[in-house]
Structure formats: C-alpha cells, structure tokens
Amino acid sequence: MEQITSLVQIKGIRDGLLATFSDAAWEDQSIALLTQIDERPAFFQGARLAMDVGTQILKVNDLVDLRDRLSERNVSLWAVISESPTTEQTSQLLGMATRISKPRPEEQKQFADTISNDTALFINKTLRSGTRVEYPGHIVIMGDVNPGAEIVADGNVIIWGRVRGMIHAGAKGDRSAYICALDLSANQLRIADEVSAMLKPQKDPQPEIATINSEGRLQAELWHTG
C-alpha cells in the first residue's frame, strides 16, 4: 500500500493542494491519488487541487475521468501543469489553468527555451467562447475565433477565419509581432503592450493585418498582395 500511494506526492501550496505525478503509468498514479484521498476524506473535503503531471501525455478522456472522480469526492481540479504541449492543450480545452501563481523555478524556463521563435502551434478548429490558448511561439488557426475566446502568443497570430474574440500577439513584448485574419472584427486586439478596441464589424470582410505602425500605434490595414 505504501508503495502505491507514494507514487503521487501531495503538498499544500498557496492556492490549495498540489499533486505531483512521476512518469509511472498514468492509470496507476491516478488510482494512487484517489486512494490517498479516500484514506483521508475529511482532509480533502472541498479542496482545490492542482496537478503537476510532468511529461505525461493526457487525452481529454483521461482528464475528464479523473476530474469527475475527484469531483465525486468533493475535490475540484482547477489546474494541470505539464511539460507536454498536448496535455497543456487538453487542460486548456477543459477550461483548467495551466499555470499556478508560483511557476516552477527552473523547469518552467527550460520548457519555454526549448521552443524556438520559429515554432508555431497549429489549431485546426473553431475556438469558442471560454477557450484560452497560450503559446510561447506563433499560433496559426484554421477556423474562427468566437467572442469570449482568447489567443495569446509570444510571436505572430494568423487566423484563416473570422476573428471576434481577443487576440494578443507578441505577448512577451515583441512590438514587431503581427496579427492577420480573413475577417478581423475582433472585439480587442493587443500587440506587445498596445491595445486596440475600436474594430467595427465589417459588412464586406476582407483580409487584414494588424501591426504597430511607425507612430507606435496599433493599426489594422487591408492585406495587399504583391
């Protein structure tokens, strides 16, 4: 028993509890976590749990299943920290946080450094309200960005579709970043620390590109070929 439960380390953090997973089999570790909770139900009652799943690659089913089982024990899973972009994307889709207030000191940085500025995240679907996608490179979206969705990229954002949500390019301060879309009627655009909120829906949408112009203001203009 001792061996099983020691697979997952649970400790208190400022925002509740943090469960740290190793790279052992996901199934065994999630059972170990639930076992630990069942052993001390009073302690875990109403707890907010964050999980650091390391390099585990988790699919929607894995996370939904564990979240529901935790919820039956009155434990709410609010954040999943991961080194795998797949797992991060899964948790973001399920509306869970992927960062907790205190980032992991060196590991977090290492993760960001391994992604060069030339890497892009490709998303082949429409992003609906409540979805937040963050990526330390460029983001390319094949689909619409609906109102209430948020896209945050350290690099450029390119959308083959209609934009009505919030887009932030150059989030780490890169003022040369740009945002382009087939129909840029976003309710808010940001590049680096410039914010623009005055985009009106277009009657006859045309492709546009938003950049910071020579006067230092965020500006959207029609896309001219050639």
Next chain:
Amino acid sequence: MTAQVITVTSGKGGVGKTTAVANLATALAADGRKVVCIDGDIGLRNLDVIMGLENRIVYDIVDVIEGRCKLKQAMIRDKHYPDLYLIPAAQTRDKNAVSPSDMIRICKDLRPDTDFVIIDSPAGIERGFRNAIAAADRVLVVTNPEVSAVRDADRVVGILEAEEKGTPALILNRLNPTLVRNNDMLSAEDVLDLLGIKLIGIVPEDESVIIGSNRGAPVVTDPKSRAGQAFRNIAKRIQGQDVPFMDLDQQSGLWGAIQKLTGRK
C-alpha cells in the same frame, strides 16, 4: 428497446430549457414513445410545475441516489400520457447531492424499457451541468436570438466538444419574425453563422407557451399554437423523421388569412 438519453442545456438561464424538455417529452409521448424526463436542476426544481405534476411528488432523484426509495417509486406518471414519466429534482438539496456517475447509473437502469430519457440541465457550466451531460447520448442546446444567450451557448458547445460529447444540435427559441424582419433581432442565420452547429428547430415567440407553463399543460397539447407545432416538429426530427422547417413569416389567424388573400406581407 434501448433508450436514447438526450440532455437539454443552454449555459444561460431563462432561455427555455425546462419548457423545451416538458414540450419535447410530451410530444414524444403523444407519438406513442415511452419517455422519462429527469429534472437535473437540484435545488431549483421547475419541470414538475410546468408539467403540472407538482402535487404528486413523493420521492425525488436524491432519494433514489441515497437509497431511500426505488427508481420506479420516484417516477411520476403524467396525467394524460401513461407512458410519460418525470423523475423530479430535490428542492431542499444542492447540486453536490448528485454526481456524474449517479446520473450514468440511473440512465443505465432506465435504458432497457424506455425509448427516450430527457434530462433538463440547470443553467451554468458547473457541477449540475456536468451531472446533466454525463449520461447523454445526444445534447440539444437551447438559445434565444440574443447576443448574451448565443455567447453562453457557444461556451457550452465548446465544452461539449472538448469533453468529446459530440456536436450538439441547436434549438432556437423565442424567435420573433417581425423583429428579425426589421433588423431588431438576430436572425437564425446570424446565430447559426456564429455557432456553426446543426439546427434542429426554431420555436417562434408565442404567448401560449407561458399560458401553458403556468397551467401545467405544455403548449404542444394545443393544436393551434405555432410554438406547439414547432416543438412537435422537433420531436419528429428527434425520432429521425425529416420534417421541413416551418415558414415563420406566415401569419396565423383571421388577419393572416386576410393578408394572404390581399397579397400583403
């Protein structure tokens, strides 16, 4: 027979989820199907009132889950349709009294001798919503032609897709064709353009819906009501029939007939 479990949800409150459940369940029962509806709104139960069964409640869903009664004992038979049942919510408890696996278990018990199980989801996207969708084979999202309702519906569709529940079908409720014609209301095209999901029915704004709800007699039982006709059509589409969409611009009653004769719109 194996029941199909259908959850009706919306995100935003007050768009007509409960009304839709009561009407679709009644319409399906009128078509000779065996239907059980479950009120998933623990703590704020309403479905019993709209179906006119409030004073018959002895046991509720939480009694079933906590083992105080058998499932059959909590199933209240409708006044008019012997094959229509309601499992009411508990009014004195909250959403945490039910878990997703409880819902899956109850639906599993209902499946063998039922055609349709229809679950009324509470508003919101928290525990109660997750309970309601846990057992669903199919989800219907209800929205109104209002920006805020559509935004919430979009969020719900996103969650359903993320949880791999499949793409839901849309019921657009309370559409007012006159307001749409004058560009004062979002049109069905505007809503579908944003949500990008399949439409299963448009229900026009109709006073008789409120009258029916207050009387505990769902509007589908009124053969003259256009909203009732819209719900009957949706029930047919749920059963796999291909029913054409109603012409909402058409006016009903004597005045409509006169306008038609004189060629005025």
